[in-house]
Amino acid sequence: MNQERHIISVIVQNESSALSRISGLFAGRGYNIESLTVAPIPNENLSRLTIETFGNRKTIDQIEKQLNKLIPVSKVVESDDFVEKEMVLVKVPVSQSLSDVSALCQIYNGTILNISDSSIIGMVADEPQRVKFFIQAIQKFHPIEIVRGGVVALER
Amino acid sequence: MQITGAKMVIESLKAEGVKTLFGYPGGAIMNVYDEIYKQQDIQHILSRHEQASVHSAEGYAKITGEVGVAIVTSGPGFTNAITGLANALTDSTPMVVISGQVPMTLIGTDAFQEIDAVGISRACTKHNYLVTDAKDLPKVFKEAFHIARSGRPGPVHIDIPKDVTAQLENFEYPNFIDIPTYNPVSKADIKDIQLAVDAIKESKRPLLYLGGGVINSNSSGLVRQIAEMTGIPAVETLMARGVMGAENPLLISMLGMHGSYAANIAMSETDLIISFGARFDDRVTGKLSEFGKNAKVIHIDIDPSSIDKLVEVDFAILGDLNFVLSDMQPLLADIQPEQFSEWRETIAGNEKLHPLSYEKLDEVLKPQQVIEKIGEMLGDNANISTDVGQHQMWSAQFYPFSRARQFNTSGGLGTMGYGFPSAIGVKVGNPDRVSINITGDGSILMNIQELMTAVQYKIPVINVILNNNYLGMVRQWQTLFYDNRISETDLSTQPDFVKVAESFGGIGYKVSTMEEFEKALKDAVEKNIVTIIDVTVYRDENVMPMVPAGASLYNMMLK
Numbered sequence: 202m203n204q205e206r207h208i209i210s211v212i213v214q215n216e217s218s219a220l221s222r223i224s225g226l227f228a229g230r231g232y233n234i235e236s237l238t239v240a241p242i243p244n245e246n247l248s249r250l251t252i253e254t255f256g257n258r259k260t261i262d263q264i265e266k267q268l269n270k271l272i273p274v275s276k277v278v279e280s281d282d283f284v285e286k287e288m289v290l291v292k293v294p295v296s297q298s299l300s301d302v303s304a305l306c307q308i309y310n311g312t313i314l315n316i317s318d319s320s321i322i323g324m325v326a327d328e329p330q331r332v333k334f335f336i337q338a339i340q341k342f343h344p345i346e347i348v349r350g351g352v353v354a355l356e357r
Numbered sequence: 358m359q360i361t362g363a364k365m366v367i368e369s370l371k372a373e374g375v376k377t378l379f380g381y382p383g384g385a386i387m388n389v390y391d392e393i394y395k396q397q398d399i400q401h402i403l404s405r406h407e408q409a410s411v412h413s414a415e416g417y418a419k420i421t422g423e424v425g426v427a428i429v430t431s432g433p434g435f436t437n438a439i440t441g442l443a444n445a446l447t448d449s450t451p452m453v454v455i456s457g458q459v460p461m462t463l464i465g466t467d468a469f470q471e472i473d474a475v476g477i478s479r480a481c482t483k484h485n486y487l488v489t490d491a492k493d494l495p496k497v498f499k500e501a502f503h504i505a506r507s508g509r510p511g512p513v514h515i516d517i518p519k520d521v522t523a524q525l526e527n528f529e530y531p532n533f534i535d536i537p538t539y540n541p542v543s544k545a546d547i548k549d550i551q552l553a554v555d556a557i558k559e560s561k562r563p564l565l566y567l568g569g570g571v572i573n574s575n576s577s578g579l580v581r582q583i584a585e586m587t588g589i590p591a592v593e594t595l596m597a598r599g600v601m602g603a604e605n606p607l608l609i610s611m612l613g614m615h616g617s618y619a620a621n622i623a624m625s626e627t628d629l630i631i632s633f634g635a636r637f638d639d640r641v642t643g644k645l646s647e648f649g650k651n652a653k654v655i656h657i658d659i660d661p662s663s664i665d666k667l668v669e670v671d672f673a674i675l676g677d678l679n680f681v682l683s684d685m686q687p688l689l690a691d692i693q694p695e696q697f698s699e700w701r702e703t704i705a706g707n708e709k710l711h712p713l714s715y716e717k718l719d720e721v722l723k724p725q726q727v728i729e730k731i732g733e734m735l736g737d738n739a740n741i742s743t744d745v746g747q748h749q750m751w752s753a754q755f756y757p758f759s760r761a762r763q764f765n766t767s768g769g770l771g772t773m774g775y776g777f778p779s780a781i782g783v784k785v786g787n788p789d790r791v792s793i794n795i796t797g798d799g800s801i802l803m804n805i806q807e808l809m810t811a812v813q814y815k816i817p818v819i820n821v822i823l824n825n826n827y828l829g830m831v832r833q834w835q836t837l838f839y840d841n842r843i844s845e846t847d848l849s850t851q852p853d854f855v856k857v858a859e860s861f862g863g864i865g866y867k868v869s870t871m872e873e874f875e876k877a878l879k880d881a882v883e884k885n886i887v888t889i890i891d892v893t894v895y896r897d898e899n900v901m902p903m904v905p906a907g908a909s910l911y912n913m914m915l916k
Contacts, residue, residue: 213538214538218475218479218487221476221479222479225479225480229480259665262665263662263665263666266661266662266664266666267662269661269662270660270661270662272483272484272504272536272538272539273538274538275537275538
């Protein structure tokens with residue numbers, strides 16, 4: 202069966218060990234985590250995790266069921282109809298052309314965040330597939346560091 | 358009135374109806390042990406190793422159907438308990454295990470006897486708690502017992518730092534608990550049940566595939582009724598032995614790696630697998646792609662993650678088996694048992710062709726003979742526990758189990774050393790019946806120290822060692838699959854088990870004939886003291902039939 206990319210969104214009660222329960226489940230059962238983001242949901246005692254993973258249909262179904270078995274997990278959403286975004290920060294040497302870097306960032310919904318005497322920091326926020334293209338394109342500016350934020354997603 | 362966290366532990370256990378605690382004290386749990394000392398309602402049984410405490414609590418839970426409770430200290434006390442938790446998780450046994458922890462102020466400092474207990478137990482419990490405030494204790498206990506016994510049962514671990522057990526707070530035990538994120542299923546959708554019933558009516562060769570869920574949901578009576586009214590034959594997994602009763606003509610036998618020929622062939626020829634609380638374990642299915650190839654599958658389970666995990670199911674019914682079968686039974690009323698008589702005859706033919714059997718020898722006892730003899734002498738009057746290995750499989754094959762919960766064994770995890778301490782728990786939970794631990798010369802040494810517990814509390818477990826001077830099951834695999842290279846499985850270096858038993862204050866027998874064995878067992882039952890009967894059996898016996906790992910279920914070695 203095909204190893205496809207899937208986004209799983211998990212709503213979980215805020216408790217100190219919730220994240221380790223979930224990451225432990227993935228590690229223990231041999232499921233892979235491509236990226237993972239966590240943050241509290243405003244005004245609720247809940248957090249949302251967005252997990253990007255690869256697997257065939259059967260594996261994804263099993264992941265979903267195993268997640269639901271964890272006591273603090275409130276809801277698991279797995280859908281192919283998510284709006285997805287990922288943010289990336291990139292640091293390039295100040296010797297690179299500021300206007301070129303800035304133009305590239307703008308194409309990918311971004312901007313320049315900071316310029317110091319040694320580096321330029323740019324930011325983009327775009328769909329995961331486009332983020333990949335951005336990371337390819339930025340290579341020619343000899344990036345010093347690239348920080349990916351992981352995918353966040355909301356079902357339509 | 359304010360009470361300490363330690364006293365809250367005791368009051369919570371009382372509120373949950375706990376009568377027996379198995380445990381071992383130590384520094385971090387001393388406040389709770391001080392409260393144990395001050396009260397009379399709960400009996401504490403001092404095991405001689407924390408692993409044994411948890412196994413005893415599990416034996417107690419399996420025989421009574423109640424939540425088994427064990428209590429240990431921090432650090433090594435807790436790490437010793439891990440095997441017991443893992444065992445209870447794989448066998449879905451309701452348990453609560455309480456551990457002490459270093460004071461909150463010392464957590465994270467590598468303090469004496471500190472270990473990240475909840476970090477370790479996360480992978481081998483249904484749920485766990487680190488209690489950081491005594492105010493939370495009543496709620497945590499209420500939740501823990503609820504989670505342990507509801508849904509698919511399992512072990513829950515509660516870790517309590519020492520300063521929390523000293524903290525003074527008001528205590529009020531909640532009557533109800535609502536965990537919004539935890540809603541185990543109970544009744545199933547009647548439409549799903551109807552679809553399954555229709556499939557049963559259309560089938561020609563249906564087969565009931567019974568698992569441990571039948572016992573956990575107390576559905577053995579219902580299952581027998583359904584089998585009898587429809588005439589559908591049944592196979593049992595290791596965990597379901599006793600559900601149908603050995604005398605029941607509709608019971609074929611155990612299936613799986615060491616299942617009977619007729620049971621495994623029935624599973625291969627059926628056109629409808631009707632799974633009641635079984636989970637298609639690899640020891641049951643053999644090669645998955647060949648399993649039930651000609652069959653549709655009805656799978657009734659309380660755990661959604663069991664469904665479609667290994668075998669793709671045609672009819673999934675999510676619910677508590679007892680509710681599902683109660684709803685299903687009336688819908689099956691118009692099935693005539695004659696409908697399946699041809700199918701039953703085919704099975705009967707296979708049973709006759711290759712019954713579970715062994716050859717007797719004149720000069721030495723066969724292990725299977727000993728098990729049959731125990732069955733003949735004690736039958737329904739005994740509860741049978743086992744350790745893990747050849748003796749376990751022979752017990753499952755040859756003991757005439759007559760009721761659910763009569764058989765207590767480590768099924769999923771396969772824990773050597775489980776038998777004796779769990780048989781202690783069984784005896785405590787059901788004192789009126791004889792508690793036998795059928796064991797091997799390898800397994801018994803893994804928790805032999807429990808002789809002391811059994812002597813101290815007068816818990817007369819009878820250990821029957823089927824002694825072949827081998828780690829028998831591994832030796833069997835070495836013989837069959839490793840060109841007979843007997844790597845580290847020759848256990849000829851042995852203690853004098855009679856003296857071992859006697860030195861603890863129990864009694865011991867060494868026997869090598871059937872007359873001696875009968876006499877020893879009779880004697881042991883009468884004396885009512887913890888016993889070891891060391892039975893010399895034929896060394897090179899193999900458990901047969903055998904489906905080699907990875908082979909299809911119908912490809913059995915028969916000899």
